Amino acid sequence: MLTLCDRVPEDISGNIMLDWTKEVVVTGFKGSFEGTQDDVSSVIIDELQKVDVENRILLLIKLDASYEEVMKKIPELFTEHQEFVLHLASYSEQNKTTIFIEQKAFMSGYTKPDKNEFIPEGNRVKSESKEQELVTKVNVDDLVKELTEKCGLNGQKYGGLTVEKSEDPGRFIEGYTYFLSLDANPSSRLLVKIPAFQGECTKEAVASPECIGDVADMLTMCNRMRVDTNYTRDVVVTGFDTPFEDFDENPSAVVVDELMKIPIENVKIFPHKIPVAYEAVTEKLPELRKNCPDDVLHLATHSVRNTIYFQQKAFSHGYCREDINGYVPEGNKIEDEDEEEEQKKLKPFVDFDYLVEEVTEKCGLDGERYGGLKVEKSDDPGRFVGGYLYYLSIREGPVNTLYINVPPFEGECTKEAVANVIREVIRFLTRNDF
Known part of the structure; x- marks a missing residue:
C-alpha cells in the first residue's frame, strides 16, 4: 500500500523537509442564512481559524452567496491551489442534527435566485463538461464510517449529531460550487452540509478536530482516504x-x-x-x-x-x-x-x-x-x-x-x-x- 502522508520528502542527507506541507482549502459562505445573523458555514470557518494542524495549511475562504461570485472565484482558486478542497454550506431542516457529506453534484436545475435575484443562464452550471452529474472519487461511505466511529457519534453525543452520506447537494449556490469543483478535480474535493446550531450541537462541536476539522485532515491523510474502486x-x-x-x-x-x-x-x-x-x-x-x-x-x-x-x-x-x-x-x-x-x-x-x-x-x-x-x-x-x-x-x-x-x-x-x-x-x- 502507499505509505502514510507523514512520510514527507527528505533532503539529500535524509532529513525531513519540514516545509513540505499539504494545503487544504476550506470555503464557506458569508452573510446571513434564513434568519441567522451569520451563515453556519461562515461560523465554522471562524472556528477553524483556531485549529492548528501539524504539516497542514488551512486556507480559509468566505464567498458571497452569489452565482457570479462563485463563477469568478472558484476557477481562480483552482488556478492557484490544486491540492485538497473542502466546501462547507448550511442547510435548514428543523430539529435536524446531521452533517451531510455530499457524493454528487449536478449540471442543471439551478432555478432558485441568489441574493441578487440572479439565476444562471439556462439554469445550468457554466462549464464545458458534458456530464450531467459528477461524483467525488473520495469514498464517502468509508469516510462516514470512520468519522462516526472516531467521534463516537452514536446519536447521543453533541445533541444527537450524526454524519451521513447524501446524494442531494441541492440546486443552489453550494451545489453549483461543488459541480465546478469536481469538474476541476474529483479526486480530492468534498461538499459538507452543516445543520443549524442548537442545544449541544454547538459550533465548537462541529468545528472540533474530531469532526469537520478531521474531515479536512482526512483529505490529506493518504492512509485514510480510500478511493472507491468503482470509479475510473x-x-x-x-x-x-x-x-x-x-x-x-x-x-x-x-x-x-x-x-x-x-x-x-x-x-x-x-x-x-x-x-x-x-x-x-x-x-x-x-x-x-x-x-x-x-x-x-x-x-x-x-x-x-x-x-x-x-x-x-x-x-x-x-x-x-x-x-x-x-x-x-x-x-x-x-x-x-x-x-x-x-x-x-x-x-x-x-x-x-x-x-x-x-x-x-x-x-x-x-x-x-x-x-x-x-x-x-x-x-x-x-x-x-x-x-x-x-x-x-x-x-x-x-x-x-x-x-x-x-x-x-x-x-x-x-x-x-x-x-x-x-x-x-x-x-x-x-x-x-x-
Whole structure:
C-alpha cells in the first residue's frame, strides 16, 4: 500500500523537509442564512481559524452567496491551489442534527435566485463538461464510517449529531460550487452540509478536530482516504520517443504503445511521448497535469538487461549531460531551484518494498520467466532528462508519481513481457490509497 502522508520528502542527507506541507482549502459562505445573523458555514470557518494542524495549511475562504461570485472565484482558486478542497454550506431542516457529506453534484436545475435575484443562464452550471452529474472519487461511505466511529457519534453525543452520506447537494449556490469543483478535480474535493446550531450541537462541536476539522485532515491523510474502486482512475503514462542506443525506437515509447493494446479495468491511460530534451519535459509538464490525473507514471530506458528499476528518489542538481539539442540546464540544476542551496531529493509516497514484492508475485517473476526479468528498487534515477522530469513531477504534487527504467528487449524479455509488468504497477497504484 502507499505509505502514510507523514512520510514527507527528505533532503539529500535524509532529513525531513519540514516545509513540505499539504494545503487544504476550506470555503464557506458569508452573510446571513434564513434568519441567522451569520451563515453556519461562515461560523465554522471562524472556528477553524483556531485549529492548528501539524504539516497542514488551512486556507480559509468566505464567498458571497452569489452565482457570479462563485463563477469568478472558484476557477481562480483552482488556478492557484490544486491540492485538497473542502466546501462547507448550511442547510435548514428543523430539529435536524446531521452533517451531510455530499457524493454528487449536478449540471442543471439551478432555478432558485441568489441574493441578487440572479439565476444562471439556462439554469445550468457554466462549464464545458458534458456530464450531467459528477461524483467525488473520495469514498464517502468509508469516510462516514470512520468519522462516526472516531467521534463516537452514536446519536447521543453533541445533541444527537450524526454524519451521513447524501446524494442531494441541492440546486443552489453550494451545489453549483461543488459541480465546478469536481469538474476541476474529483479526486480530492468534498461538499459538507452543516445543520443549524442548537442545544449541544454547538459550533465548537462541529468545528472540533474530531469532526469537520478531521474531515479536512482526512483529505490529506493518504492512509485514510480510500478511493472507491468503482470509479475510473485517470493515469498519465509518459515515454521518450528519441531513439536509444542501437534501437530505432526507444523501448519506453514502445511500452507506452503496448499498454494501449490491452485495457486495464477501471483505468483510463493518457499516453504521452516526449523528446529527450530538458526544455521539452518542462513545457510538457503542465499538459500532463491539466486534467488532474490520479496517477502519473514516467517510463525511460536504461541499458541494464532484464531488469526494471522503480526509482525511489529524484534529485535537484547535477544535470550536466547534454540532451539531444546539446542543451544543459543552467547551473546544472532544476529550474527555479536555488543554486546556492544544497542538493535536494524528493521521494514519492510509495512503499517500494511492497511494490517490488507485489509485482514480483503477481507477475510470477521467479528468475526464469520472461528470460529472467526482475523488478528492483533503485536510488539512482540518473542526472539526465528522465530524472529531471521526475523531480519536476514530484514537486508538482499531490498525485502518485513514479519513475521506472525499462530494459531493452531481447530474447524472452519482450515488449509484451515488460508491458505486462508495467500494467501490474498501474494496478498497484490505482487499487491502493491516493
